[in-house]
Amino acid sequence: MDEKGKQKKNSKKRKRAVMRTTILAILIAAIGYTIYNSATAEDVTVLKVGDKAPNFALVDLEGNDHKLSDYEGQGVFLNFWGTWCKPCAKEMPAMDRQYEVFSNEGVQVLAVNIAQSDFEVQSFADQYGLSFPVVIDKTKSVMTAYNIRPLPTTVLVNPEGNIQRIITGEMTEQDIEGFMEEIKPD
Amino acid sequence: MEKLQCQCGHVNPPGTKLCESCGRSLTEKEQNSKLVDMRYEGTARRSQTYNKSIIDKVWNFFSSVKVGVGIIVFLLVAAAIGTILPQKAFVPANTEATIKDYYADTYGVVGQIYHALGFHDLYSSFWFIILVGMLAISLIIASLDRFVPLYKSLKNQRVLRHPSFMGKQRIYAEGPGAEDTLKKAEEKLTELKYKVRTDKNGLLAEKGRFSRWGPYVNHIGLIIFLFGVMLRMMPGFYIDESLWIREGETRAIPEVPGYYLENKNFELENYSGEGGEEIFGEALDRVGTVAKNYQTDIVLYKKKEDALPGAVDGQEVVKEYPIRVNQPLKFDGYAIYQMDFRLDELKAMTFSFINKETEDSFGELTIDLIDPKKDYELDNGYSVKLIGYYPDFSGFENGEPQTATPLPNNPGFLVKLFTPETPEGETSFITIQNTVEPLGENDYKLAFQSVETRDVSGLTVRKDSTLPILGLGGLIFMIGVAQGMYFNHRRFWIQQKTDGTILLAGHTNKNWFGLKKDLNQVVEYASLPAYTDQQDEIDKQEKAEKEGEVLS
Known part of the structure; x- marks a missing residue:
């Protein structure tokens, strides 16, 4: 075979190799992506660490409006809870104590109750003497927006308004202190 | 493998069975067989021929129809096994751990294995997805490897084929012809909607070539369908x-x-x-x-x-x-x-404020279980103050009433009853059909009167945004099926030698009866020599041989 023929053959071969590699790579990537999606489908992570925390507006027991965006520049310790949830009740006093410490340092605590009656929430707040604002998500819309499944779930929002961390389950006082430290503005 | 040079001088890619140019048989097997194998026009399936890098090897693996069929069998068997025990959506458990326990407890070791292998959630199990993905890869690669050479071969086909190619077609005729035979044959074939090309002393009449693309169109439909199924697993679809x-x-x-x-x-x-x-x-x-x-x-x-x-x-x-x-x-x-x-989930409860001894009633109050109030004023200085509300009372913990859920399944109330006689109030804890007086004997109580209920829907x-895609895939699939099944690719090659002898060969991918019907008209009109169906001949011969064996 002459030189030209060989060259032609080689370029054809290269083209074929590139073509086959590309097609296989695309198909394998598609399969990989599908598996990844199916594996993560269980915990539909609409919200991820680093995402912008969805804004919301809820009313607290005193009738004051609380918008998440009002707290930009501060860290927001967003705690979703219910009176029937024992771990929620357990961590409340610790949260309250740490709130006393960090509220002067720019950390806001918002306790979001999931659609319970004013009476239940008010008596709970009175019983535990909670000093941070307690808001009630009557239509579960904030719960839906944040895709909250188990209670308690705590979402840490940093001063830039992004999600710093999502904690499901009960926290110790030490945890809470560490988390508040994490979202404290500089 | 080496390139194959045909006697006619054409150089064919390795693996070719019939010369791309003239149609001569290139392999010994083909040379010895009575009829040629016209699948893929005797072209080389592309990947059979190169097998050098890993990519080539993977490619060749998926190019094989046997592998494709193997994958389908695996999928069918897996799907069948997946129906033996219920899928996880239909078992009475919600979390991963309880589901696992359910299979183990209900079905024993079999259940454990079933769960461990992912059969309990078959369509989401990673190996099932991999199998389906492999099927998709197989469909694409096997189709590409066959479609491209077939397309090229049919696009570049020559009018004149070697007599040995024609002689090995199923429909074949040889015999004397008149001077205008070719011309008349061309006329009639054109009338029968064949596309006729002529070259020197021969003609090629062709009809319905697109029928050959049916399987590939069909595969495109399947791929689109699988793509739609894949999208279902993406968030939002x-x-x-x-x-x-x-x-x-x-x-x-x-x-x-x-x-x-x-x-x-x-x-x-x-x-x-x-x-x-x-x-x-x-x-x-x-x-x-x-x-x-x-x-x-x-x-x-x-x-x-x-x-x-x-x-x-x-x-x-x-x-x-x-x-x-x-x-x-x-x-x-x-x-x-x-x-x-x-x-009938509880919604509100009505109580009567009574004196325990005289059973005199001082009025009624209704507590809304969804949104209870704090104070309930009755006439004449009688009132009730709600101190605690436990919608799903589950017992006491450290003397504190507990609620298991936020739903009013078993409401409990801690109340204080005020009367003009007891201005400090009497404390009482009320649940359905039960009243506890934690701070000593009371004179008054709330007697249950009635409930209001509400329904839960x-x-x-x-x-499902993937439905249009699935529909499109299905439609293309069906078009492919119809294209391949209901249309035939029919061809006739006719040559006239210098001595006037006519050579005729015919081929179709299916429906030989239809091909013969067309040919009969042409034979009659153009007085072509009578043709034979060589497959019939072979079948007859084999039958005769078999009978001979039986007789002897």
Whole structure:
């Protein structure tokens, strides 16, 4: 075979190799992506660490409006809870104590109750003497927006308004202190 | 492998069975067989010929039809095994751990293995997805490797083929012809809607070549279908959520941002067997109650453009609609179906304020279990103060009443009763059919009078954006099937030698009867020599041989 023929053959071969590699790579990537999606489908992570925390507006027991965006520049310790949830009740006093410490340092605590009656929430707040604002998500819309499944779930929002961390389950006082430290503005 | 040079001088890619140019048989097997194998026109399946790098090897693996069929068999067997025990969506467990335990407890070791291998959630198990993906790869590669050479071969086919090619076609004729035979044959074939090309002393008549693309079109449809199935697993394309909503409640719709649903009323209507329904009387006697209608009257709200989640005034009514079985609420690509219900959940309880001794009543009060008030004033200085409310009372812990859930399944009230005689109040803890007086004997009590209930409606929120893609895939699939099944690729080669002898060969990918019908007309019109069906000859011969064997 002459030189030209060989060259032609080689370029054809290269083209074929590139073509086959590309097609296989695309198909394998598609399969990989599908598996990844199916594996993560269980915990539909609409919200991820680093995402912008969805804004919301809820009313607290005193009738004051609380918008998440009002707290930009501060860290927001967003705690979703219910009176029937024992771990929620357990961590409340610790949260309250740490709130006393960090509220002067720019950390806001918002306790979001999931659609319970004013009476239940008010008596709970009175019983535990909670000093941070307690808001009630009557239509579960904030719960839906944040895709909250188990209670308690705590979402840490940093001063830039992004999600710093999502904690499901009960926290110790030490945890809470560490988390508040994490979202404290500089 | 080496390139194959044919006697005619044409150089064929390695693996070719019939010369691309003249049609001579190139392999010994082909040379010795009586009829040529016309599948893929005797072209080399591309990947058979190169097998150098890993990519080539992988490619060749998927190019094989045997591998494709193997994958399909694996999938079928897996799917069949997946039906033996119930899938995880149908077992009474919710979390990963309880599901695992359920399989182990209910089905023993078999269940454990079943769960460990992922058969309990077959369509999401990674190996099943990999198998389906491999099938897709096989479909694409096997089709490419066959389609491209076939396409090229049919596009570049020559009019004149070597007599040995023609002699090995199933339909063949050889015999004397007249001077105008070719011309007349061309006329008739054109009339029969064949595309006729001539070259020197020969002609090639062809019809319905697109029928040969049927399988590949069909595979494109399948690939689109599989693509649609893949999209279902992507967030946002496919939603199947359930929503429990009580009468009077307004709830955000899960996975449907910005929309709210209010349940105005739930209704369950049964056949009464009376009036116009007497005709059903017998059936009703036999099976008991039969539901006539499940219905949830809802109001759909949409959050205003700038309104935030949680804001009370930021929503507008989109529509009011009665959701009934098979009559879902449809909006914005979503559909909400009536799926389930629970009747008579407690909503409010009415008590009578009485003197325990005299049983005199001083008035009634109703406690709303959904939104209880703190103070209940009765006439003449009698009043009740609610101190604690435990919607699903589950016992005491450190002397503190507990609630298991936020639902009023077993409401408990800690109340203080005030009368003009007892201005400091008497404390009492009331649950259904039970009153505890923790701080000593009381003179007064709240006596249960009646309850109000409400129904809970179970709705399902659905969205499936992949349906049009699945539909398109299915349509293309069917077009491919029709193309390959109901149309035939028919060809005739006719040559006239210098001595006037006519050579005729015919081929079709299916429906030889139709081909012969066409040919009969041409033979008659152009006085072509009589043809034989060489396959028939072979079959007859084999039959005769077999019979001969039997006889001897």
